[in-house]
Amino acid sequence: MEIEKRIRKEEDIHYPKTSLICVENAHSSGRVVSLEVMEEIYQVAKKHNLQVHLDGARLFNASSYLNVDVKEVTKNVDSVMFCLSKGLCAPVGSILAGKKDFIAKAKKNRKLMGGGLRQAGFLAAAGLVALKEMRENLKTDHEKAILLAKELEKIPGIKLNKEDIHLNMVFFDMRDTGLVSDHVVEKFLEKGIKINGEEDGLMRFVTHYWITEEDIHFVVDLLKSLMNK
Template sequence: MDYIDLRSDTVTKPTEEMRKAMYNADVGDDVYGDDPTVNRLERMIADILEKEDAIFVPSGTFANQLALFTHCERGNEVILGDDTHIVQHEAGAASVIAGVQLRTIETDKGVLPPEKVLERIRKVEDIHFPKTGLICLENAHSNGRAIPLENFEKIRKIADDYNIPIHLDGARIFNASIALGVEPKEIAKYADSVSVCLSKGLCAPIGSLLVGSKEFIQDARKKRKIMGGGLRQAGIIAAAGIVALEKMRSRLVEDHENAKYLAKRLEEFGYINIVEQVDINMVFFRINKKFDENKFLDYLYKNGIKINPSEDGIFRFVTHYWIKRKDIDRVIELMKEFFEALE
């Protein structure tokens, strides 16, 4: 069965152009720096974000954890939002890999309050205190919100005052740039390092990139090796990433429009509430009706639709390249059939 898959934009399959590029990729040994396709991809993202250098890694979690591992010393403290991907969905890797302590702050729907960041910084040397080694931001946020750059500007000033680097989880930075109406470099300029995912809305099958200064990336190359990320003929997968950066960034606006259309259709039910601002390609909603969630998931699955279970009663549907308006209409139709059968 050809499923309509709304679980995430990570489910996207590579386009035909990507498959051809992968087949024809010119490759070498990336650990030696000899893979021309990887080198081209890294140069592309560094130029797009106006950073000095970049490194190709297997996944978004790998990129974020490599950033923490490179920026921080063991025992450092990292300040970040309590609802960020690094905290919620990276399996506690910061304590395992970088050996750092996460000091979280409650956000305002993803926005990190600058005054709270300032409060959390360890401002004095004390035998009892860890050192604040890093501040982490996220844009677009995991809740689907594009974070206003005024917020980043205030946090950047605080970070500079205390000589603390900033890492930006920019897995969906291109979605954020479209939602905010700015170039990606205008978001990236507030961070010392940025992670970018190629395998979500951009449709590449594998890979993320970490960008930063030449010195930072040089250090990250050794740390990548330690983490088991020293790839060899990686140009085969990097080739799809090049197509992603060249061809797939500009079309993300279509996914955003489809997400807004999906939210509008869901609101037709009357008992479904959209619980987060729809800035990018994610729709978060609550179904205010008594029903068996397992039966709901099973009904949709048997009719060719994949969704994730709710988290704390909140569902997330994600639009992407392979989701069209007719697919959304089909989902709404089946949801109506399921809930009408309960009455």
């Protein structure tokens, strides 16, 4: 496995020893790491006495795509962080989870760094709503992303790969349309739509709970209108 080749041994004095493997699932590229790969990474880590941490900012999107309980995605890691404010739609917040001694150490380090928040219950309440009521909506978000991709694909000059759409994110290349990224960002903002400029030649749209099918068609029509000017 490629990751095993990257592990630095203690006897090499030129580099710090590897002590942790971090995995992001779902990945910010919009793709999901399979359960088989997660298990393989974990076995490599244990072979070298390493810990595995899961950056699960979009963890529930990953479990939705894989159609498994979130416990299946996290069973081959030692600790996990997941976000409540992305697909789950809480106003703010993330959760760190792990074994009792790990969490105790994390709390101490948080206090050492000046962390902490008094009267955080109102944020926790919103987080509980997100966990209890929003998880089932993620499949709909993914379906809306597929719809958006299908509509974008109809525009001459736009390139995308629908096979890469595992989540609620659509990456597309519009360089062959003649449109300039900064111009699109500016014109979209005039209509109340915020989008980042291109990165490595790709633009990104993200669907979520508050995005409707009507919104999707509005965005696509707006992009078409910019091409016709």
